[in-house]
Amino acid sequence: MPDDKTLRIVIVDQNPLRTAILRDGLREGGPVQVIVVDTFLDLEQRLRALDADIVLIDLENPNRDVLEQMISASGAETRPVAMFADASDAAMINAAIDAGVSAYVVDGLKKERVKNIVDLTVSRFNAFARLREELAAAQCQLADRKAIDQAKGLVMKSKTISEEQAYAMMRKVAINEGKRIAEIARSILTAAEFLR
Amino acid sequence: MNRLMRISYLPLADAGLLFVASAKGFDREEGLIFELRPEASWANLRDKLALGICDAAHMLAPAVVASALGLEGFHAPMIGAVALGLDGNALSLSPGLSADLHARIDGDAADPAATARAFGEIVAERAALNLPPLRLAHVFPFSSHHYQLRLWLKAGKIDPGAVRLMVTPPPLMEASMAGNYIDGFCVGEPWSILAQQAGVAEILHPCRVLAQNCPEKVLAFPRDAALAEPELPRAAARAVRRAALWGESAENRGEFCAIVAENLKFGVGAAMVSRALGWSGQGASWLRLDAEATALDGSQALFVYALMAAAGQTGASREQAALAREAFWSPGGMAPTPSLPILAAAPFDPGHWRETLAALNARPSD
Numbered sequence: 233m234p235d236d237k238t239l240r241i242v243i244v245d246q247n248p249l250r251t252a253i254l255r256d257g258l259r260e261g262g263p264v265q266v267i268v269v270d271t272f273l274d275l276e277q278r279l280r281a282l283d284a285d286i287v288l289i290d291l292e293n294p295n296r297d298v299l300e301q302m303i304s305a306s307g308a309e310t311r312p313v314a315m316f317a318d319a320s321d322a323a324m325i326n327a328a329i330d331a332g333v334s335a336y337v338v339d340g341l342k343k344e345r346v347k348n349i350v351d352l353t354v355s356r357f358n359a360f361a362r363l364r365e366e367l368a369a370a371q372c373q374l375a376d377r378k379a380i381d382q383a384k385g386l387v388m389k390s391k392t393i394s395e396e397q398a399y400a401m402m403r404k405v406a407i408n409e410g411k412r413i414a415e416i417a418r419s420i421l422t423a424a425e426f427l428r
Numbered sequence: 429m430n431r432l433m434r435i436s437y438l439p440l441a442d443a444g445l446l447f448v449a450s451a452k453g454f455d456r457e458e459g460l461i462f463e464l465r466p467e468a469s470w471a472n473l474r475d476k477l478a479l480g481i482c483d484a485a486h487m488l489a490p491a492v493v494a495s496a497l498g499l500e501g502f503h504a505p506m507i508g509a510v511a512l513g514l515d516g517n518a519l520s521l522s523p524g525l526s527a528d529l530h531a532r533i534d535g536d537a538a539d540p541a542a543t544a545r546a547f548g549e550i551v552a553e554r555a556a557l558n559l560p561p562l563r564l565a566h567v568f569p570f571s572s573h574h575y576q577l578r579l580w581l582k583a584g585k586i587d588p589g590a591v592r593l594m595v596t597p598p599p600l601m602e603a604s605m606a607g608n609y610i611d612g613f614c615v616g617e618p619w620s621i622l623a624q625q626a627g628v629a630e631i632l633h634p635c636r637v638l639a640q641n642c643p644e645k646v647l648a649f650p651r652d653a654a655l656a657e658p659e660l661p662r663a664a665a666r667a668v669r670r671a672a673l674w675g676e677s678a679e680n681r682g683e684f685c686a687i688v689a690e691n692l693k694f695g696v697g698a699a700m701v702s703r704a705l706g707w708s709g710q711g712a713s714w715l716r717l718d719a720e721a722t723a724l725d726g727s728q729a730l731f732v733y734a735l736m737a738a739a740g741q742t743g744a745s746r747e748q749a750a751l752a753r754e755a756f757w758s759p760g761g762m763a764p765t766p767s768l769p770i771l772a773a774a775p776f777d778p779g780h781w782r783e784t785l786a787a788l789n790a791r792p793s794d
Contacts, residue, residue: 274609294597296469301595304569
C-alpha cells in the first residue's frame with residue numbers, strides 16, 4: 233500500500249503565496265513530499281514524470297481538463313488517476329469546489345489519509361481567501377481615509393470652516409443620501425476636479 | 429418577478445447566444461434574469477452544475493450524453509435544453525507540418541480524405557524513423573473536437589494509436605503550439621483564428637467538412653432540477669432561440685457580433701466573429717448560431733453516442749442508446765426540427781445508428 237510511504241503531492245497553482253501556505257500545512261500534517269508546478273504548458277507530460285499520488289489544482293487553472301483526460305485514458309503505461317467520485321465524498325467535494333480547489337488521487341490510497349489532506353487543503357485555501365479579503369479591505373479603508381481627508385481639506389478651504397465642521401457637513405450629507413462618507417468625499421473630489 | 433438563473437460558461441464564440449439573450453433582454457422577456465459567470469474548464473462547469481453552484485451551464489454536447497450514461501464525474505446526469513449552435517471547430521496544424529502535408533497532397537486540399545492520406549504518409553515515415561508520434565490536441569475526453577480528430581484520422585485510414593491524442597485547454601493552444609508541445613489541434617472559435625493570426629498555426633479544415641451540423645454545445649441543466657421545474661429550461665431555451673432569431677436580421681448582425689466579441693475579450697474583434705459566422709463575405713460560415721441551429725432532439729444525442737462508442741469510450745447497446753436519446757430535450761412547440769448531422773455526404777439516420785457505428789468501425793455488442 234502506498235499509504236505507508238511518503239506521499240508525493242503535486243500542487244498545480246501559479247499563486248506563490250497560496251502555494252507556500254498550502255505547502256507548510258501539508259508538511260505539518262505528516263510525512264509528504266510536496267512538488268509545485270507553476271507553469272501552464274505541457275502539464276500531462278510533467279505530471280507523468282512526477283508520478284504523483286495526489287494532484288491538487290486550483291479551479292482557475294484551465295488545465296483541470298488535462299487531468300480529466302488523464303483519468304479517462306489510464307492505459308498500460310499511464311498511472312491510474314481517479315477523482316474520488318464516491319457518493320459518500322459529496323460533502324468533501326463540495327467543500328473543495330467551494331474553496332476553489334480540486335483533487336485527483338491515485339487508486340488505492342487509504343480514504344482517511346486522502347480526506348485529511350483534502351480537508352487541510354480546503355482550510356488553507358479558505359485561509360488564503362480570507363487573507364486576500366482582509367488585505368483588500370485594508371487597502372480599501374486606506375483609500376477611503378485618504379479621500380475623506382482630501383475632501384475635508386477642500387471643504388475647509390472653500391468654506392473657511394474648521395476640520396470638525398467640514399467633517400460634520402459631509403457626514404450629514406452622507407446620512408441624508410444614505411451613502412458612505414467616503415462616497416460623498418469622492419463625489420466632492422470629482423466635482424472639484426471638474427470645476428477646477 | 430423574474431427568476432434569477434446563474435449560468436456558467438467558457439469564453440467561446442458559441443456562448444454567444446447567451447451573451448446576446450442577456451444583452452438584448454430576451455431572458456427577461458421569458459421571465460428570467462441570466463447571470464453569466466465565466467469559468468476556466470469544462471470540469472469546473474460540470475462540477476458546479478452538479479453541486480448546484482450554478483443553475484445551468486454552457487456544456488459540450490458529448491459531456492451531457494456521457495453524464496446520462498454515467499461515464500462522467502460524480503454520476504450526476506445532465507440534460508441539454510437547447511443547442512447553443514452547431515459546428516464551429518476547425519482543425520489546425522503547425523506551419524511546418526502544414527507545409528509538409530500540402531507538398532504531399534494528391535487531390536483537393538479542401539477534401540479531408542486527401543489531407544488525411546497525406547498526413548498518414550507523414551505518420552508512417554516518422555514511425556519508420558522511430559520519431560515520437562505527432563501530438564494532436566483536443567479539449568476534453570467527451571468532446572466533438574476529440575471525435576472530429578478521429579473522423580479525420582479515419583478518413584486517411586490512420587490508426588488513432590499512431591498519433592498522440594491529448595487535451596490542451598483552448599486558451600493554451602497558441603502557447604502550446606509556439607512552445608512545440610503539440611503539432612496540431614482541433615478547437616472552437618475564437619481560438620483557431622487567433623492562433624492563425626499569431627502565425628503559430630494554419631487552419632487546415634473547418635470541421636464542417638468532417639461532420640456537418642455537428643451538435644457542439646448545449647445549455648445543460650441537472651436532470652433532477654429540470655424534471656422538478658421543467659418550465660425553467662424551456663423558458664431559457666426560448667430566450668436563446670429568440671437571441672438567434674434576432675441575429676438573423678441583417679440590420680442586427682453588426683451589433684450581434686459586437687456583443688459576442690465584447691464578452692469574449694482576448695482581443696477578439698467583431699470582425700473575427702463575423703468571419704466565423706460567414707457574414708463577412710470572406711468564405712463560408714463554419715459556426716452556426718442561427719435559430720435553426722438551436723433546435724435539439726434525441727436524434728442528435730444518438731449521433732453523439734455513436735461517435736462516443738466509435739471512440740471506444742462506451743459500448744453499444746439498445747439500453748444506452750435509449751438513455752442517450754433522453755439526454756437532449758426538444759425545446760417543445762416552437763423550435764424547428766434540428767438540422768440532421770451529415771457524415772460522409774449522408775444525413776445521419778437515427779433509425780439506423782448501428783450502421784453509422786459500423787461504418788465508424790465499432791462493433792455493436794447486442
